[in-house]
Amino acid sequence: MISDPHEAEFQALIDSDQRIEPRDWMPDGYRRSLIRQIAQHAHSEIIGMQPEGNWITRAPSLRRKAILMAKVQDEAGHGLYLYCAAETLGVDRAELIDLLHQGRQKYSSIFNYPTLTWADVGAIGWLVDGAAITNQIPLCRCSFGPYARAMVRVCKEESFHQRQGFESLYALSHGTPEQHEMAQDAVNRWWWPSVEMLGPPDTESTHSAQSMAWGIKRFSNDELRQRFVDMVAPQAVVLGLTPPDPELRWNEDRGHYDFGEPDFEELRRVVSGDGPCNRQRAAHHLAAHDEGAWVRAAAAAYAAKHPATSAAA
């Protein structure tokens, strides 16, 4: 029963598939839920710079180095873009970054795995960006305007990254035996975490029902997971690499790939803080933030002394 006229208007906009804009009235729960989701998304982009950035100084060719630098830079750009989208809901970036540092807001669990070889960069592009796109394409139709519009651009760049990752893995897989082995090893390690990246199974997903009603989420975790596997399974064949799932096979009747049960216990463990790199990623971000404090203080001091110049800059 909706008695509040604001709420009725809000729900009518959502039901007619229109966008809610920052100045529109919205329920507190909707605002909180979006802040949480957009911030988590922004944090994921920023923390996600670390595992791939780990290979910038060792990229094996100038071409690959340029591609990787541009990609990591895109991620920083996505983070910036998303923090801005969150700011339209009345929070500010510094506040969100504090929440990240306090562990009160999370980022995608996938970035808590290490990038041990060069092939991991390709595997992240192919699988992790592939899973991210699967998750994000429906968000282009999210009911909150600034988030939906941000996603349109983010998805374009992510699709490009996924193709770059695929191409990089393809070169390795079709290179020397050592390169092929490096590619297969990376896929062995990144496959399951990527499948798990789509979230806990529908039976355990806590935020899903309300997010669906609000037009924030359009498909369930398990639907998205199926979509992801259906996309990457045939790509693995083209790559000449074998996903580490003996149950992965085409099911003619369903018109989908069947696949094994992901280890959701591991997902829970990594999400709750005990993945291989949780502590390292958080410490790295915090250290950079703390080491930069004097620079931000200097910029603020300069702006206070020179209001005209700073406004023009």
Added chain:
Amino acid sequence: MVAGAAAVYTLRLADDCLVLSHRLAQWSSRAPTLEDDIALTNVALDLLGQARGLYARTAELDGTGRSEDDYAFMRGEREFVNCLLVEQENGDFATTIARQLLCSTFQLAQWQALTTSTDAQVSAVAAKAVKETSYHRDHATDWTLRLGDGNDESHRRMESALAALWPFTAELFESDAVAREADALGVGPDPAALRPEWQAYVRRVLDDATLVVPESTWTPSGGRQGLHTESFGYMLAEMQHLHRSLPGVTW
């Protein structure tokens, strides 16, 4: 007449760009603000693009037909001919900004002169690089003002950064037979000629930033002859390790 002067000249330009690009890329995910993380990587990407264009031309000029990766990954410390300033370690943000101010002011003057190079490929790279490098200089200038004229700590850090880096600027303007020959051929300017413009700009910015131009009697040099500082070997070891560990493969 110096045999192959043009090739050595373009190789020096290319190595300056590659090495500075690598140093800046080391900032990724470590900058004080997200905006500067993006900006520093952007500068690094521009420099990498400039290096690639120049290696391609060098391979034609020196007749070896080497690939850009041969130049970047298959030469040892003694074969790199970049100046010492670009290889200096990042240090804190003030050190990186000071290095950027000193380098980008030099490079902008150099690229401007190179737009009229008699070598069509060099002038084409320069035409694009002038636009990019003027942004690099703006970025470094803005931060030099903010740090120099920010608060006590930032002022002190900028002062020490400049004191540490200033001695390495003398080498930028060294003239030698290669530089004079390149100048005579119209390939590019003798760097000695770029000094007045560089000095005027840097002095003005430092002055506006309430910073003093450091004095130094020490003028280290040797980069153009492949005599580098110790940290450079570590940089190359990291950069070249993977490429060299599987020789001849396609990445």
